[in-house]
Amino acid sequence: MMYLTLSGAILAEILGTTAMKYSDGFSKLWPSLGTALGYLIAFVLLAQTLKTMSVGTAYAIWSGAGTAAIAAIGMVFIGEAVTAAKIIGVLLVIAGVVVLNLGGATH
Incomplete structure (x- = not known):
């Protein structure tokens, strides 16, 4: 169950961050509300995950997966440059x- 809630938190964070790109500095209502809702859901689900998973492991997976996914979305769908460094x-x-997860994903 902890990986299900963590996956939901990751998805919500990705959607919230993507909406933030389209909020134009929070000047557009719907993308701004999508950002707020995405992050609210992400933090609620992450908090639920932390009941059964260590904070270091959960946060590493949450932020790492979100970072990798957002970078890929930027390069594939938003037209950001694809470089070797990225x-x-x-x-x-x-x-x-992966290395942090090998250390154990329990509480």
């Missing part, structure tokens, strides 16, 4: 999450 950076984030 790809290596995303791979390093993923590697860091």
Whole structure:
């Protein structure tokens, strides 16, 4: 169950961050509300995850997966530059999450 709530938190954070891109500095109502709702849901689900998973592991997975996904979304759908440095950076984030997760994902 903890991975289900963590996955929901990651998805909500990705959607909230993507909406933030389209909020134009919070000057557009609907994307701004989408950002707020996405992050509210993300933090609620992350808090639920922390009941059964260590904070370091949960946060590493949450932030790392979100970072990697947002970087990929930016490069694939928003037209941001694809560079070797970005790809290596995303791979390093993923590697860091894997290493931290190997340390144990229990409370």
